[in-house]
Amino acid sequence: MERVNGPLLEFTGVTLRFGGVTALDDVSFEVEPGELFAIIGPNGAGKTSIFNCLNGVYRPQRGTITLDGTSLLGRAPAAIAGLGVARTFQNLGLFAHLTLIENLMLGRHHLMHTGFFSGMFWWGRAKREEIAHRAAVEEIVELLELEPYRRMPAGLLPYGVAKRAELGRALAMEPRLLLLDEPVAGMNLEETEDTARYLLEVRRELGLAMILVEHDMSLVMDLADRVLALDFGVVIATGKPSEVQDDPHVIEAYLGGAA
Template identity: 65%
Template sequence: MSPDPILQVRDVELRFAGVTALSGVTFDVLPGELFAVIGPNGAGKTSIFNVLSGVYRPQQGSVVFDGHELVGVRPPRIAAMGVARTFQNIELFGNLDLVDNLMLGRHHHLGYGWAAAVAWFGKARNAEVANRRRVEEIVDFLEIEAYRGMPVGMLPYGVQKRIELGRALAMEPRLLLLDEPVAGMNGEETEDMARFILDVRDELGIAMILVEHDMGLVMDLADRVMAMDFGRPLVTGTPTQVQEHPDVVAAYLGLPAKEDA
């Protein structure tokens, strides 16, 4: 018997000034699953992430995370509920070091107010120690110990992408949205990131939704894949099923879809 989905998306419609960005988007994500969304540029992949994280509010449909409706909920609340996100374009603070950037992901776990922070005793001090301990665990997990103490803006691109993943993990999410995590990476950096993504799934048990143009990476890592085109789902299935589906081949190669005989 399969577990109940941690995320249920049903019939989501998103429009901007008469332009339909998403139509009829429906899918589930199971606990601990690595679910991928693929499609050509403009297919609606990033729009799905913006709906899930509360940046966009769809005109129609439902998004239920762990039994709670997310449509209409503000992004900070969704983050506090356990949904974290990385970005295609790196969104780190380049003048801060590795630990400080990761600590930003702990803001929902501070557990004290400004007065305790100014006084710096008791609850505030204990919370700071506990949060830094958690950050150190992530530093070890992602094997980025060598880069501590340096402004992250001076670090290699692949390392910065890994730190961005670490900041998302610092939030202790139960659903992680990965927006093109290997975009712009060389082969070695891509292999490293793929290994850490698998570790997140297999060792931490975090459900993930992966948006990525590297089809080799997607087909190697994903448990299931949903292919999109022009804001609509084409097919959802195993990587092999999706890769061989004629509508997916047509969308990627620009060919007309085959009609049933």
């Protein structure tokens, strides 16, 4: 799909309410093609609500959300995935009894067009499709250095490897925009450094635009091109990492004014 001129994603004037609670209040930002854009904020700031609006899980009361000029509002999550938006989750969503390769193949589901009978008997188009999709998955396995775990059930994978497999399944969807929901949550320092390296490699090899939600500020400041800071659903700062890190409103939101 050809990219239009301008930002890849435009999230403009979005307000999301649940009864009398405002989760997002007139939130706006843009993501450029190939950019790594980070969203930070204390717990309850509205970070996950932004992702759920992008995924079609929530529908805001006001505002617009467009990807390459195509509105995402009112579309089902599966339709939005088909437009090129993929997401990883803080809590692993892998199928424990399927192998790593089988979990990655599930990320290709929306790209498969085989009918029931040809798929059941694995002939003709079904056979050609599976061979092509398995080849694409093997490229992701190589990119993320998952070769030793290819045939291992996901439920037996070490935690850091399972998080990498979650990333691999999202990449298998061939997205144009990748939503990373706390990709290093629960990791030790070595696993965090490995994940940062893989994210940089994915960006270099695939040129994906990414939105990163993460509490690890050192990771955010090292990787992000720009950062948006939220507090109680309101944007309090947007800019380069160093600018946002030194913003007094951000310091107050995180430290309660102690700085």
